[in-house]
Amino acid sequence: MPFQLGDSVDPERILVVEDDDALRGALAHTLGTICQDVRTASTLAEAFREAAQAHPDIIILDLGLPDGDGTDLVNRLRMVTDVPVIVLSGRDSEDDKVALLDAGADDFITKPCGAAELLARVRGQLRRSAASHAARSWARTNINGVEIDLVSQRVVRNGEQQRLTPTEWALLRALILQGGRPVSPKQLWDMVWAREFGDYSTHVRVHITHLRRKIEPNPQVPSIIITEPGVGYRFNGPQ
């Protein structure tokens, strides 16, 4: 099922690894429009140190550096961090890309690239990493005494297993995969029902009510699926 994630999350810290001074400056300038703290490195040794110490949210990695190249760079970065790595590549051979993906790169940008594409790729990776982080940490969780297990599709409240319909599972999964960010009824409609037409606000509200009756310790006072007035709903996962 295609999940469309909601509003973009901007990164707190980005690491740009590029040995060409002009290009490094241009990348840092562009990324500075969405991030307060853009770190730069011009060698793999520097990149390593920054990745390990500064904990960037995403790394933009040039392949041709003075002290390393290609898949070796990605492999070595993967030893110190699992953050998204977008490779900046002058090449566009499919074989190179496959090898880099195998080594652990998350995406590619072929040089030269425009500012809009760079920002869109960065935001795309951040949304994916937020979602997979939330999915990893909340796929099996216990909130206010309610056990929720997305993997084996099990909800246990007060020792009793609850039966959720496929739509209720899809709704719950969509909320959890947003990583605690609010989701509008229209976004939930698109994610869960994937239909163009219909009275989505009533539809979503009715299913949220049904879901709350099954998973909330007290459905009258929801503590797991929270209503954000004027916005929508959010999953209140363990902090």
Ligand code: CA
């Ligand atoms: Ca280079």
